[in-house]
Amino acid sequence: MAGTEPKVTLDLARGLGLTADEYDRIIARLGREPSYTELGLFSALWSEHCAYKHSRVFLSRLPTRAPHLLQGPGENAGAVDIGDGWAIVFKMESHNHPSFIEPFQGAATGVGGILRDIFTMGARPIAILDSLRFGDPSDPKTRQLVNGVVSGISWYGNCFGCPTVGGEIAFAPEYSGNPLVNVMCVGLVRADRIFRARAEGVGNPVFYVGNKTGRDGIHGATMASATFDDEAEAKRPTVQVGDPFTEKLLLEACLEAMATGAVVGIQDMGAAGLACCTSEMPARSGTGMEVELSAVPQRETEMTPYELLLSESQERMLLVGARGRDEELRCVFAKWELDAVKIGEVTAGPELVVRHRGEPVARVPVDALADGPRYDKPHAPPAWLAERQAFDPLSLPEPADYGATLVRLMSAPTIASKEWAYRQYDQQVGTNTLVLPGSDAAVLRIKGTRRAIAVSTDGNGRQVVLDPRRGGALAVCEAARNVSCAGGRPLGVTDCMNFGSPERPEILWQFAEAIDGIAEACRALEVPVVGGNVSFYNETSGQAILPTPICGVVGVLEDAGRLATQWFKATGHRIALLGPDAVSLGGSEYLWTLHGRVAGRLAPLDLEMERRVQSAVRAAVQAGLVTAAHDCSEGGLAVALAESSVSGTRTGAAVGCDVTVERGRRLDETLFGEGPSRVVVSVEAARQREFEALMAESAIPWRWIGTTGGERLTVRAAGRVVVDVAVDRIEHAWRSGFERHMA
Amino acid sequence: MRFGVVVFPGTWSDCDFHYVISEVIRQPVKYVWHRDRNLSDLDCVILPGGFSYGDYLRAGAVAGKSPVVEALLEFVANGGYVLGSCNGFQILCEAGLLPGVLMRNECLQYRCQSTNLLVENVETPFTRGLRAGQVLTMPISHGEGKYYADPPTLAALKARHGIVFRYATADGQVVKAANPNGSVENIAGVVNETGTVLGLMPHPERAAETAMGGTDGLLLLQSLLGTLVEDGTFLKR
Numbered sequence: 001m002a003g004t005e006p007k008v009t010l011d012l013a014r015g016l017g018l019t020a021d022e023y024d025r026i027i028a029r030l031g032r033e034p035s036y037t038e039l040g041l042f043s044a045l046w047s048e049h050c051a052y053k054h055s056r057v058f059l060s061r062l063p064t065r066a067p068h069l070l071q072g073p074g075e076n077a078g079a080v081d082i083g084d085g086w087a088i089v090f091k092m093e094s095h096n097h098p099s100f101i102e103p104f105q106g107a108a109t110g111v112g113g114i115l116r117d118i119f120t121m122g123a124r125p126i127a128i129l130d131s132l133r134f135g136d137p138s139d140p141k142t143r144q145l146v147n148g149v150v151s152g153i154s155w156y157g158n159c160f161g162c163p164t165v166g167g168e169i170a171f172a173p174e175y176s177g178n179p180l181v182n183v184m185c186v187g188l189v190r191a192d193r194i195f196r197a198r199a200e201g202v203g204n205p206v207f208y209v210g211n212k213t214g215r216d217g218i219h220g221a222t223m224a225s226a227t228f229d230d231e232a233e234a235k236r237p238t239v240q241v242g243d244p245f246t247e248k249l250l251l252e253a254c255l256e257a258m259a260t261g262a263v264v265g266i267q268d269m270g271a272a273g274l275a276c277c278t279s280e281m282p283a284r285s286g287t288g289m290e291v292e293l294s295a296v297p298q299r300e301t302e303m304t305p306y307e308l309l310l311s312e313s314q315e316r317m318l319l320v321g322a323r324g325r326d327e328e329l330r331c332v333f334a335k336w337e338l339d340a341v342k343i344g345e346v347t348a349g350p351e352l353v354v355r356h357r358g359e360p361v362a363r364v365p366v367d368a369l370a371d372g373p374r375y376d377k378p379h380a381p382p383a384w385l386a387e388r389q390a391f392d393p394l395s396l397p398e399p400a401d402y403g404a405t406l407v408r409l410m411s412a413p414t415i416a417s418k419e420w421a422y423r424q425y426d427q428q429v430g431t432n433t434l435v436l437p438g439s440d441a442a443v444l445r446i447k448g449t450r451r452a453i454a455v456s457t458d459g460n461g462r463q464v465v466l467d468p469r470r471g472g473a474l475a476v477c478e479a480a481r482n483v484s485c486a487g488g489r490p491l492g493v494t495d496c497m498n499f500g501s502p503e504r505p506e507i508l509w510q511f512a513e514a515i516d517g518i519a520e521a522c523r524a525l526e527v528p529v530v531g532g533n534v535s536f537y538n539e540t541s542g543q544a545i546l547p548t549p550i551c552g553v554v555g556v557l558e559d560a561g562r563l564a565t566q567w568f569k570a571t572g573h574r575i576a577l578l579g580p581d582a583v584s585l586g587g588s589e590y591l592w593t594l595h596g597r598v599a600g601r602l603a604p605l606d607l608e609m610e611r612r613v614q615s616a617v618r619a620a621v622q623a624g625l626v627t628a629a630h631d632c633s634e635g636g637l638a639v640a641l642a643e644s645s646v647s648g649t650r651t652g653a654a655v656g657c658d659v660t661v662e663r664g665r666r667l668d669e670t671l672f673g674e675g676p677s678r679v680v681v682s683v684e685a686a687r688q689r690e691f692e693a694l695m696a697e698s699a700i701p702w703r704w705i706g707t708t709g710g711e712r713l714t715v716r717a718a719g720r721v722v723v724d725v726a727v728d729r730i731e732h733a734w735r736s737g738f739e740r741h742m743a
Numbered sequence: 744m745r746f747g748v749v750v751f752p753g754t755w756s757d758c759d760f761h762y763v764i765s766e767v768i769r770q771p772v773k774y775v776w777h778r779d780r781n782l783s784d785l786d787c788v789i790l791p792g793g794f795s796y797g798d799y800l801r802a803g804a805v806a807g808k809s810p811v812v813e814a815l816l817e818f819v820a821n822g823g824y825v826l827g828s829c830n831g832f833q834i835l836c837e838a839g840l841l842p843g844v845l846m847r848n849e850c851l852q853y854r855c856q857s858t859n860l861l862v863e864n865v866e867t868p869f870t871r872g873l874r875a876g877q878v879l880t881m882p883i884s885h886g887e888g889k890y891y892a893d894p895p896t897l898a899a900l901k902a903r904h905g906i907v908f909r910y911a912t913a914d915g916q917v918v919k920a921a922n923p924n925g926s927v928e929n930i931a932g933v934v935n936e937t938g939t940v941l942g943l944m945p946h947p948e949r950a951a952e953t954a955m956g957g958t959d960g961l962l963l964l965q966s967l968l969g970t971l972v973e974d975g976t977f978l979k980r
Contacts, residue, residue: 161794425855426853426884427884429755430758431759431952560954
């Protein structure tokens with residue numbers, strides 16, 4: 001082997017993404033020069049993707065405790081107790097870099113990776129949500145990326161058999177060189193049957209299970225820890241190739257193996273593959289591990305130890321079994337026609353010893369690998385921020401025609417219907433989906449109980465770039481508000497932090513501020529962060545993406561029969577607006593769509609008010625008092641009303657409305673300004689008094705603003721009709737706004 | 744009435760069918776592994792949706808030659824009832840138990856959406872509780888659901904009233920706009936000559952509870968129960 005391996009030098013280490021300082025640190029930890037294979041181990045495990053080098057100091061600020069929390073950050077996924085003995089396991093992860101290089105396989109394996117994170121905990125995946133960000137939708141390159149990503153998600157999720165129930169798609173030019181593919185998966189497990197990625201019990205066998213290892217994805221983690229240049233597509237071989245059928249076999253086999261009681265610990269071979277599992281599992285348990293690489297099932301010949309350790313071939317797990325029960329485990333995997341090969345043993349530690357054909361090729365303390373460097377790098381607000389915030393949107397002219405402006409906003413690709421995407425996803429397999437994609441949150445029942453869960457993902461890069469702290473808080477608030485609008489009590493947050501290069505002080509500042517904002521919102525809403533993922537280096541040729549934290553929230557409904565959707569159901573229902581009046585055109589969809597600007601200040605956020613509004617909405621939904629509930633987000637109050645009018649057309653007819661608004665400072669701000677803690681609800685006239693009584697108890701500002709019905713959307717202000725548009729016209733704009741770019 | 748739900752390694756509607764049969768229509772039901780050949784204790788075999796053996800080749804092509812499907816040929820010859828939905832329909836065509844073939848959707852994309860089905864044949868054991876011209880609502884979820892049969896096969900199918908369901912509008916118009924996958928003549932489901940084997944692309948098990956948005960799918964299973972009560976099979980159990 002040694003004859004064919006490159007000589008280990010500082011230059012080689014740099015080529016693998018390590019710095020001179022990190023290289024010195026490796027030599028200090030080992031007390032010698034690393035071998036080529038050892039250097040490979042360090043380069044992968046000390047990559048930003050695996051080691052969270054730049055982010056760890058900030059991530060510790062997130063609140064990660066709650067009475068109902070069963071598993072916080074540090075495992076493959078987090079878990080919350082939803083009652084009746086059941087737990088929900090969930091996590092969101094990014095697959096941004098691979099999806100730009102090869103959109104179909106990049107997105108597909110993004111789905112595959114997060115599915116494994118969930119079922120490695122012993123949970124059966126019951127829902128997928130995707131938050132996607134792309135560049136200008138009229139650019140042919142964007143169309144190709146959207147097509148590739150959506151069909152990759154569709155291919156993997158559908159074949160595997162887990163419904164895709166929600167998510168969002170938004171567009172901004174800053175994402176054109178770096179699309180975002182963030183996938184969240186939700187799984188269901190008995191609360192006392194959660195498995196963890198631990199290598200306990202000296203002498204316990206270590207099994208390699210699942211797909212065979214090939215040369216795909218080698219150094220994927222390192223690739224995901226660097227920025228792109230014009231040569232990005234030459235990195236295609238670092239993208240993994242997925243096989244959803246094998247993933248399905250692996251799911252069934254793992255759950256069946258876990259049920260035998262012969263599984264001690266299990267971890268998905270995701271980023272940095274075997275290298276990651278063989279070091280992280282013993283590191284968590286204070287043990288060591290010895291493995292023999294020639295036993296690893298391979299689908300290519302002459303693979304080197306380096307390649308075997310760093311391959312990111314998909315659909316594989318490392319499983320620690322209970323001693324003496326090898327045969328039981330082998331039988332389960334044989335039933336599903338999968339390899340289950342003993343490749344080593346848990347040792348007393350503290351080292352990972354790797355052999356190949358009997359020869360030692362690496363001997364490294366597991367904690368040296370698993371505990372990478374941590375940086376506390378300088379961070380400072382960008383010089384341009386103050387000027388950008390100082391812009392006053394009201395210095396721009398008022399639109400001449402408010403009806404036409406509303407129609408234009410409804411056809412903006414970020415707001416328009418995403419049916420083109422979600423009709424390609426199986427949304428119902430498992431027969432749990434009570435609320436399908438297209439409402440604020442998806443709702444899934446928990447069979448055998450009266451309960452259901454509501455799930456939603458959200459994040460708005462425009463808000464974060466203008467005010468990272470408030471923007472971060474808003475991502476949590478909006479995802480939680482969506483869940484509350486469906487009737488769910490938020491139980492936990494998973495966050496996917498997508499940013500540019502942390503080596504630039506202004507990017508690291510955006511990150512730190514966003515984390516602080518998320519932390520503040522989580523404390524105020526009493527929801528812990530259960531885990532997540534940081535994706536840095538989302539920049540191409542020096543152009544960073546909008547800073548984009550995406551939050552996924554899971555909530556519980558005690559009564560699955562008491563839920564709400566966002567669309568108006570019938571004529572004659574009273575419409576109420578709950579929450580404060582404060583809105584702003586700063587960072588709004590209106591300002592971008594009509595004026596091409598991302599500037600100004602965000603509306604104030606009062607977290608206590610946010611908590612009270614969400615609590616009031618939940619109470620109203622749970623009491624069966626509202627016929628629709630919809631939060632006001634992109635496009636403000638006018639767009640929220642229009643969406644409530646037309647988004648129920650999959651199951652019924654569009655329902656118009658007639659509302660009256662206070663004029664405010666200026667009508668465009670009142671109608672299209674965006675502000676937190678605002679929800680539109682509809683109430684049957686017969687339940688009006690009950691609703692009023694409930695709101696009186698809730699101590700929030702609210703008022704009746706109109707009535708549902710008719711075939712037009714009419715808005716009055718100061719005694720004048722300011723918007724009067726046929727709902728058909730709105731529906732057409734909303735249905736075609738995104739799809740027309742994909743045709 | 745004893746139901747068997749066939750499980751290939753890549754099947755995913757197995758649990759959903761099992762749930763509807765045991766919890767909604769409350770009949771005895773068991774899973775049948777794809778390597779099993781013994782179907783003797785069953786009245787009706789369900790072939791559910793999914794990706795049987797991965798379907799990287801043509802959907803259902805490999806499953807059509809599987810041990811359980813070989814046993815199914817004998818089961819059908821002995822008068823047993825078979826309901827194949829989605830991947831199950833594809834497998835029945837591949838196995839030669841139903842005429843025609845399911846091809847890639849005309850739009851070249853996967854489609855998951857609600858569809859309306861016009862009921863054309865109410866003389867089958869699965870549809871005898873329905874009215875001719877009735878419109879049922881059931882979702883589809885497939886990438887390869889474009890039904891095709893060559894002209895002689897199609898003519899023979901029509902002559903024996905083998906077409907059971909066609910994609911239609913909510914008021915029963917069989918038009919191109921209501922066809923989600925490009926199936927020839929909007930065909931959504933067909934039955935064999937003896938009427939004992941039904942294949943359809945839509946998912947009846949996803950339309951079997953009000954909470955899931957409708958109960959039209961249940962009508963097929965209820966018709967079948969009625970058939971068995973009447974022909975005495977039910978009472979022999």
